[in-house]
Amino acid sequence: MHPDSPRQAHALLQQAVPLMRKMDIAPTPYNYGIWYEYVRQSTPKLNQLVDSTIGRLGSLPSFISKELFHQFLVSEEARFNSQHKEKLEEFINTVSNETHNMTENLVALQSAMDKSRHVLSRADRQKHLDKVIHYLDHSTKKALEEVESFSQALSQVNAEVLKLKAELNEIKNNADLDPLTQLLNQRGLERQLYSLIPDSEDDLSLLIMDIDHLKEINHEFGRRAGTALICHISRILSSKKLANSTLARLEGGSFAIILHEATLDFAIKYAEELRLHLNKQRFKSRSGQGIIEQIKVSFGVATIIGQESPNNLIARAGGYLDNAKRQGRNRTASR
């Protein structure tokens, strides 16, 4: 991306901002970057992706915008790095091939020398000739050893590059995981919803569950016990997870469950099953001080309606959860 003059930039922003307003796009740095580039029309692939996402989802979710930003707008640096990486790999391959060739040549040289020695050993001035042969023999062996260690160093570098690649992949995947429970986090949940919703036929349900009075539990037994309770509940929810579902931990004591193909009735029944099961669980903190006789949670349950957006579905389930809390907690609400 070449820098635009201030006048060009101003003109582009004058086109981008009304578009963003019209599409109800939040004024974040990522969004400004994407829409500036969109009206600039110098990256057709970006425009194509923006258009198809809007066609499919009716909007450009912030996490997609963030990814497009990294892919297209900071891509020059990324492309630079990747070109370097490719060059480095190419270099390693070339040198490694050459080393192999060199080793073969030296082995051939060694055998030629053996033959020569055989011939020369019958020649005159034996002593003199022997000295030369010995010298050449020694040098060749040394060269062979050096080539061998060079080759070893190269394979080590290669192994390091592979390790680095694996680490980078892991970092990418971890961005969607909650470090405490290893379940999906909010971003992972949204990503999953955005990929499931276009194919769902009004039978995708979302349950949002929240531990009741976690603040008080933290206060009474200590935050550590509260966190242990979150982990305990996460394990229980995982053990009760249905086959066609996704489990995530949102913030604090909140969890979300997507039932990929479930009517509202089924989703409410499942939420109640989970809630009653949790009610039967007693929780004792590791120190033994915190004992909760009955784990209490509230649920908000919503099933997708028509062309509803993922954000709207999350907001609806969250609103119903608020209703469950307002109605006295330890219950399920679906409106």
Ligand SMILES: Nc1nc2c(ncn2[C@@H]2O[C@H](COP(=O)(O)OP(=O)(O)OP(=O)(O)O)[C@@H](O)[C@H]2O)c(=O)[nH]1
């Ligand atoms: N122990 C622990 N507490 C957390 C964690 N993350 C957030 N919290 C706390 O959990 C509490 C959640 O409070 P709220 O959800 O607002 O309210 P609540 O006390 O659970 O009450 P209701 O949700 O209304 O039943 C806050 O005090 C947060 O600081 C965590 O990882 N561990």
